[in-house]
Amino acid sequence: MAKVGIVMGSDSDLGIMSKAAQVLEELGVEYEMTIISAHRMPDIFFDYAKGAEAKGFKVIIAGAGGAAHLPGMCAALFPMPVIGVPIKSKGLEGVDSLYSIVSMPSGVPVATVAVDGAKNAGILAAQILATSDPELLERVKSFRERQSKSVQAKKEKIENVGYQAYMKSM
Ligand code: RP5
Numbered sequence: 001m002a003k004v005g006i007v008m009g010s011d012s013d014l015g016i017m018s019k020a021a022q023v024l025e026e027l028g029v030e031y032e033m034t035i036i037s038a039h040r041m042p043d044i045f046f047d048y049a050k051g052a053e054a055k056g057f058k059v060i061i062a063g064a065g066g067a068a069h070l071p072g073m074c075a076a077l078f079p080m081p082v083i084g085v086p087i088k089s090k091g092l093e094g095v096d097s098l099y100s101i102v103s104m105p106s107g108v109p110v111a112t113v114a115v116d117g118a119k120n121a122g123i124l125a126a127q128i129l130a131t132s133d134p135e136l137l138e139r140v141k142s143f144r145e146r147q148s149k150s151v152q153a154k155k156e157k158i159e160n161v162g163y164q165a166y167m168k169s170m
Contacts, residue, residue, distance in 0.1 A: 001056040002032040004125045007048065007074070009037045009064040013087045017063045020085070020122035027126045027139050032057075038070045045070070049077035059125040062110075063118060065089045068100040071110045081128055083121045084110040 004024060008017045017033070024031045032055075038045045052060060052074075060078055062071035063085035071084030086097035094115035102112040113120045123143075130137040158166045 002030040003056060003058045003129055004029055004031040004122075005048075005052055005055070005057040005060045006031050006033040007036050007060065007062050007070065008085075008087075009035070009039075009068070009070050011035055013063045013065060016087055016116045016118045017061075017085065019118040020061050020063075020125070023119050023122035024126060027123075027136065027143060029122075029126050029129060029136065031061075036070070038064075038073050039067070045073065046077070049074050052078045053080065059083065059128050061085060061118070061121045061125055063087050063121075064101070065094065065097045066091075066100075068097040071101050071112075072104055072108070075104065075108050075110045081125075082110050083124055084112045085118045085121045086112065086115045088116050 006017060006020055008014065014035075021031060021033055034048070036045045036048050049060075057078070057080070059081045060074050061083045062074045064070040065087030066089045068084075068086060071082055075082040084101035086094050086101050088094035089096055098112070098115055101110055104110050111124060113124070123140075126136060126140055130140045161169075
Protein backbone atom coordinates (compact mmCIF):
# COMPACT_ATOMS: atom_id res chain seq x y z
CA MET A 1 0.00 0.00 0.00
CA ALA A 2 1.37 3.42 -0.93
CA LYS A 3 2.43 5.42 2.12
CA VAL A 4 3.22 8.61 0.22
CA GLY A 5 0.78 10.58 -1.88
CA ILE A 6 2.33 12.84 -4.49
CA VAL A 7 -0.09 15.42 -5.82
CA MET A 8 0.42 18.40 -8.10
CA GLY A 9 -1.75 21.16 -9.45
CA SER A 10 -1.04 20.64 -13.14
CA ASP A 11 0.74 18.34 -15.55
CA SER A 12 3.07 21.29 -16.13
CA ASP A 13 4.46 20.46 -12.64
CA LEU A 14 5.25 16.86 -13.57
CA GLY A 15 8.81 17.39 -14.81
CA ILE A 16 9.76 18.67 -11.37
CA MET A 17 7.50 16.45 -9.27
CA SER A 18 8.78 13.30 -10.98
CA LYS A 19 12.04 13.88 -9.08
CA ALA A 20 10.22 13.11 -5.81
CA ALA A 21 8.92 9.89 -7.33
CA GLN A 22 12.37 8.91 -8.63
CA VAL A 23 14.07 9.26 -5.25
CA LEU A 24 11.26 7.39 -3.50
CA GLU A 25 11.73 4.56 -6.01
CA GLU A 26 15.46 4.57 -5.27
CA LEU A 27 14.69 4.32 -1.55
CA GLY A 28 12.09 1.59 -2.02
CA VAL A 29 9.11 3.64 -0.85
CA GLU A 30 5.74 3.09 -2.49
CA TYR A 31 3.90 6.18 -3.62
CA GLU A 32 0.79 7.12 -5.53
CA MET A 33 0.96 10.08 -7.89
CA THR A 34 -1.87 12.21 -9.22
CA ILE A 35 -2.81 15.63 -10.60
CA ILE A 36 -5.50 17.60 -8.81
CA SER A 37 -6.02 21.32 -9.10
CA ALA A 38 -7.39 22.72 -5.83
CA HIS A 39 -8.73 25.73 -7.74
CA ARG A 40 -10.01 24.05 -10.90
CA MET A 41 -11.52 20.92 -9.29
CA PRO A 42 -12.18 21.76 -5.63
CA ASP A 43 -14.65 18.92 -4.94
CA ILE A 44 -12.26 16.26 -6.24
CA PHE A 45 -9.46 17.87 -4.27
CA PHE A 46 -11.55 17.78 -1.09
CA ASP A 47 -12.30 14.06 -1.53
CA TYR A 48 -8.60 13.34 -2.12
CA ALA A 49 -7.37 15.19 0.96
CA LYS A 50 -10.17 13.94 3.23
CA GLY A 51 -9.67 10.35 2.05
CA ALA A 52 -5.87 10.28 2.18
CA GLU A 53 -5.61 8.96 5.74
CA ALA A 54 -8.05 6.10 5.08
CA LYS A 55 -6.07 5.22 1.95
CA GLY A 56 -3.01 4.63 4.12
CA PHE A 57 -0.96 7.70 3.27
CA LYS A 58 1.40 8.78 6.03
CA VAL A 59 2.89 11.74 4.17
CA ILE A 60 1.64 13.90 1.30
CA ILE A 61 4.02 15.69 -1.05
CA ALA A 62 2.13 18.50 -2.77
CA GLY A 63 3.58 20.64 -5.54
CA ALA A 64 2.04 23.77 -6.97
CA GLY A 65 3.00 27.02 -8.63
CA GLY A 66 1.75 30.61 -8.53
CA ALA A 67 -1.20 30.97 -6.15
CA ALA A 68 -0.10 27.66 -4.71
CA HIS A 69 -2.86 26.70 -2.30
CA LEU A 70 -2.75 22.94 -2.87
CA PRO A 71 -0.16 22.05 -0.17
CA GLY A 72 -1.75 24.29 2.45
CA MET A 73 -5.23 22.93 1.81
CA CYS A 74 -3.86 19.38 2.00
CA ALA A 75 -2.42 20.31 5.41
CA ALA A 76 -5.80 21.73 6.46
CA LEU A 77 -7.53 18.43 5.75
CA PHE A 78 -4.88 15.73 6.27
CA PRO A 79 -3.62 15.19 9.85
CA MET A 80 -0.13 13.86 9.03
CA PRO A 81 2.92 15.62 7.50
CA VAL A 82 2.52 17.58 4.28
CA ILE A 83 5.62 18.59 2.34
CA GLY A 84 5.13 21.49 -0.04
CA VAL A 85 7.09 21.92 -3.26
CA PRO A 86 6.94 25.45 -4.69
CA ILE A 87 7.07 25.17 -8.48
CA LYS A 88 8.95 27.84 -10.44
CA SER A 89 6.34 30.08 -12.05
CA LYS A 90 6.70 31.93 -15.35
CA GLY A 91 6.09 35.46 -14.09
CA LEU A 92 7.73 35.50 -10.65
CA GLU A 93 10.28 32.65 -10.80
CA GLY A 94 8.51 30.71 -8.04
CA VAL A 95 8.77 33.39 -5.35
CA ASP A 96 4.97 33.58 -5.44
CA SER A 97 4.75 29.77 -5.06
CA LEU A 98 7.28 29.75 -2.21
CA TYR A 99 5.58 32.50 -0.24
CA SER A 100 2.15 30.95 -0.80
CA ILE A 101 3.28 27.57 0.50
CA VAL A 102 5.57 28.62 3.34
CA SER A 103 3.25 31.26 4.84
CA MET A 104 0.91 28.92 6.66
CA PRO A 105 -1.03 30.12 9.67
CA SER A 106 0.04 28.98 13.13
CA GLY A 107 -1.29 25.50 13.84
CA VAL A 108 -1.26 24.17 10.26
CA PRO A 109 2.33 23.58 9.12
CA VAL A 110 3.58 22.66 5.66
CA ALA A 111 7.23 21.52 5.53
CA THR A 112 8.33 23.62 2.59
CA VAL A 113 11.35 22.77 0.43
CA ALA A 114 13.14 25.06 -2.04
CA VAL A 115 11.62 26.18 -5.33
CA ASP A 116 11.58 23.06 -7.55
CA GLY A 117 13.00 21.07 -4.61
CA ALA A 118 10.98 17.91 -5.28
CA LYS A 119 13.94 15.57 -4.78
CA ASN A 120 14.41 16.84 -1.24
CA ALA A 121 10.67 16.47 -0.66
CA GLY A 122 10.98 12.79 -1.59
CA ILE A 123 13.98 12.30 0.68
CA LEU A 124 12.24 14.07 3.56
CA ALA A 125 9.13 11.92 3.13
CA ALA A 126 11.31 8.80 3.29
CA GLN A 127 13.09 10.11 6.39
CA ILE A 128 9.74 10.73 8.10
CA LEU A 129 8.64 7.17 7.33
CA ALA A 130 12.06 5.87 8.43
CA THR A 131 11.41 7.03 12.00
CA SER A 132 9.19 3.95 12.38
CA ASP A 133 10.74 1.65 9.76
CA PRO A 134 14.26 0.37 10.59
CA GLU A 135 14.79 -1.21 7.14
CA LEU A 136 13.94 2.03 5.38
CA LEU A 137 16.24 3.85 7.79
CA GLU A 138 19.10 1.60 6.63
CA ARG A 139 18.26 2.40 2.99
CA VAL A 140 18.24 6.13 3.79
CA LYS A 141 21.66 5.75 5.44
CA SER A 142 23.08 3.93 2.39
CA PHE A 143 21.63 6.61 0.09
CA ARG A 144 23.46 9.25 2.09
CA GLU A 145 26.64 7.19 2.06
CA ARG A 146 26.48 6.89 -1.76
CA GLN A 147 25.89 10.63 -1.98
CA SER A 148 28.92 11.39 0.21
CA LYS A 149 31.11 9.04 -1.83
CA SER A 150 30.01 10.68 -5.06
CA VAL A 151 31.02 14.14 -3.79
CA GLN A 152 34.25 12.74 -2.34
CA ALA A 153 35.11 11.33 -5.79
CA LYS A 154 34.60 14.81 -7.30
CA LYS A 155 36.82 16.35 -4.63
CA GLU A 156 39.61 13.89 -5.38
CA LYS A 157 39.25 14.37 -9.13
CA ILE A 158 39.47 18.18 -9.05
CA GLU A 159 42.46 17.98 -6.73
CA ASN A 160 44.18 15.47 -9.04
CA VAL A 161 43.47 16.88 -12.51
CA GLY A 162 42.91 20.62 -11.79
CA TYR A 163 39.80 22.65 -12.44
CA GLN A 164 40.32 23.15 -16.20
CA ALA A 165 40.55 19.45 -17.03
CA TYR A 166 37.72 18.83 -14.57
CA MET A 167 35.49 21.33 -16.37
CA LYS A 168 36.30 19.79 -19.77
CA SER A 169 35.19 16.41 -18.45
CA MET A 170 31.85 17.70 -17.15
C1 RP5 B 1 -0.79 25.78 -10.50
O1 RP5 B 1 -0.73 26.66 -11.57
C2 RP5 B 1 -0.09 24.55 -10.95
O2 RP5 B 1 0.45 23.88 -9.86
C3 RP5 B 1 0.96 25.04 -11.90
O3 RP5 B 1 2.23 25.15 -11.28
C4 RP5 B 1 0.47 26.42 -12.29
C5 RP5 B 1 0.21 26.56 -13.76
O4 RP5 B 1 -0.68 25.55 -14.17
P1 RP5 B 1 -1.02 25.35 -15.72
O5 RP5 B 1 -1.63 26.63 -16.18
O6 RP5 B 1 0.30 25.04 -16.41
O7 RP5 B 1 -1.97 24.18 -15.78
O8 RP5 B 1 -2.08 25.49 -10.13
